[in-house]
Structure formats: structure tokens, C-alpha cells
Amino acid sequence: MTTAVPAQLKKLYRQGRVVPFVGAGASMSLSWTIPGSTEVLRGPSWREMVDEACRQLGYSDPELLRYRGNDLQILEYFGQKKGNFAPLTNWMVKRFQVPEAAIRASRVHTALAAFANSKTFYTTNYDDLLEQCLGLSGRQVKVVARERDMGGSDKTEVVKFHGDFNNPDLMVFSEAHYYKRLRFDVPLDFKLRSDLLNRVALFIGYSFSDLNIGILFDLLNEMLKSLPDSETGKRAYIVVNNPSDFEYTLFHKRNIEIIPTYGDQRTETLAQVLEEIVS
Structure with missing residues (x-):
């Protein structure tokens, strides 16, 4: 069972004002087998x-x-x-050596690729599954990991907020990396602030315990406050499975609206939410 997607979010999507922010849960939703083996692997x-x-x-x-x-x-x-x-x-x-067939078969990744009105995606994932699924759907993709990657293209942007395998020097792993990243004074941070002007973030594949969520939106709420020309003023939405009052209270404090899903089929219910947004 899923809940209805907020009408305001669907309206913002139709206006091209939704910026998906993709976390580890999206990669973990994908499964595949190694040739000659029955073992099922996941991100x-x-x-x-x-x-x-x-x-x-x-x-x-x-x-x-x-x-x-x-x-x-x-x-x-x-x-x-x-x-x-x-x-x-x-x-x-x-x-993350994932067969192409597994990416095509992923309902979550197929739904993400269908976000035609979203021209910019952010991810804290190191893998390239998001870029692959967009490319397999026929969209031209440009990966943005550092300042030199910015601008000069009308392709769909995938912003690797914590680096990736092609930019290992930018990968955020350790406590020292996070402390450095928390300064929010590098070009990708300025880009994020610009990309979220008059737009909302849609967090997919994150949990409340993920450090990225709290830090990002404490900063952005301080800078940007409520969303102008919006009925709710929300700056972000997040899909949460089986949320409790704990999540509702603390996300509300950060001006993030929960889109709840219920049950044990997290992948299916997440895909249903994504599909409903673009319907």
C-alpha cells in the first residue's frame, strides 16, 4: 500500500522544478546474478x-x-x-559490475529515467547506475563531479555530490572527509544552492540516520527558508517506508515533507511513488 503523492509535488514536477537526490537505497534496490551462479547480488x-x-x-x-x-x-x-x-x-x-539487463529490469531505475522534466539529478552514490539507467532510456548524460564539468551542455546532469569511482580523490568516506565537506564552500555546494532556487529536492533512497539529509537541509533552510510561490513552502520531499512520529517530527522541523510508504515491499512501493509523480 502506498499513499497518494502530494498534488503540490506533482505540480512542481510538471513545471520542471523537482531535483531528484538519489541515495544508496536506490542502488540497493537493484538485484542481479553472476553468470554461472545462483547467488543474488545487490548494491x-x-x-x-x-x-x-x-x-x-x-x-x-x-x-x-x-x-x-x-x-x-x-x-x-x-x-x-x-x-x-x-x-x-x-x-x-x-x-557494482551490474549487467545491463539488470538495470533495464530495475523498476526504480526505470522510474527515475522517466523523470523527463528533471534535467538535473544529484546523488551521493559512488556508482554509475543512475547515469546508466538514464543513458539506456535514450537521455544524453553529463556527469558533474567538479567545477570543470559545469555548464556548456544541454544534457541531463548527474551531479556526484560525494565523488565517484572516476573521481576517487573527491570520494567522501571518512570522518575527516565529512568534516571537510561540511564547510560547504566548494563549487558543487554553490551549484546545489543555485539549482535549488525556486525548486524542491526529492530525496530517494535515504533514511533519517543518513548524515547527508540533516546537514544539507539545516544549511539550505537557513539560507533559503520556504519555497516561494508554493502552496506549502516545502523545500524538500522524502520517501520514507513505515514512518513513525519520530520521522514526522524531525523531518517537519527541517521543512521536509514525508511521502510515506507501507509494508515490506520497499522497492515496489518506492517505484509506485516515482511513477505516480510523473503520471
Whole structure:
């Protein structure tokens, strides 16, 4: 069961004023098998990535390190011990070798590609699944990861807000990376502020515990306040599965409206919401 998409959001989409912001949940919704194997793979979650970092550090039980510190601190420790994040990045690249057929079969990615009125997408994901699904739908795509990538094109933009495999020096992994990123003083931050003028963000594949959500919108609400010429004034919407008063209260404080979905079929209900927005 899903809830109706707010009429105001559908109106903003028709006006070309919705900027999708795609998180790890979208990649995790995709599944595929390796040729010759029956094992079903999915895009790794943040927790799985940190678990792998622990294993590469020699800890068979990741909880032993989580007893010592949080995930960002574990990744900071990884970077110090390994000298860089290349071993972890290489593992992720292998995990994201997704067959084209699986991307075409992904209902969530197909629905994202159908956002024809959205010319700019943001993502904190490192993988290229979003770019691939847009390209497979016939849309010309330009990846924006740094200042030199900006402007000069009428292609659909995919802004890699935390870097990607092609820009490993920009990938945000560790505690130090996040502290540096929180300054919000690099060209991508200025672009985000510009892209959200008179537009709303639609968060897809994020949970409230994701650091990106709270930080981004504490900043943007301070700068931009309510959306002008909007019946609700909301700056953002987020799809949340089985939300409670906890999520409603804290997202409301950040001027983010929840689009709730219900049940255990998260992928299907998310896809239904995306399809309804463009209908």
C-alpha cells in the first residue's frame, strides 16, 4: 500500500522544478546474478562497505571495531592504516559490475529515467547506475563531479555530490572527509544552492540516520527558508517506508515533507511513488 503523492509535488514536477537526490537505497534496490551462479547480488549498503573495511583490516567481526568508534571513525582508521582508500574502492567497483539487463529490469531505475522534466539529478552514490539507467532510456548524460564539468551542455546532469569511482580523490568516506565537506564552500555546494532556487529536492533512497539529509537541509533552510510561490513552502520531499512520529517530527522541523510508504515491499512501493509523480 502506498499513499497518494502530494498534488503540490506533482505540480512542481510538471513545471520542471523537482531535483531528484538519489541515495544508496536506490542502488540497493537493484538485484542481479553472476553468470554461472545462483547467488543474488545487490548494491552494497553503507554498513556492508564498512564491514568490508573491517575485514580488510583483519577484523572478522566488524562489531569489535564498532565498539570502539562509529562508522566514519572506522573508515578514518582504515585510511590511516592503509594509506588510502584504494582497496575499499576496488572492492566496490567489483560489487557494482551490474549487467545491463539488470538495470533495464530495475523498476526504480526505470522510474527515475522517466523523470523527463528533471534535467538535473544529484546523488551521493559512488556508482554509475543512475547515469546508466538514464543513458539506456535514450537521455544524453553529463556527469558533474567538479567545477570543470559545469555548464556548456544541454544534457541531463548527474551531479556526484560525494565523488565517484572516476573521481576517487573527491570520494567522501571518512570522518575527516565529512568534516571537510561540511564547510560547504566548494563549487558543487554553490551549484546545489543555485539549482535549488525556486525548486524542491526529492530525496530517494535515504533514511533519517543518513548524515547527508540533516546537514544539507539545516544549511539550505537557513539560507533559503520556504519555497516561494508554493502552496506549502516545502523545500524538500522524502520517501520514507513505515514512518513513525519520530520521522514526522524531525523531518517537519527541517521543512521536509514525508511521502510515506507501507509494508515490506520497499522497492515496489518506492517505484509506485516515482511513477505516480510523473503520471
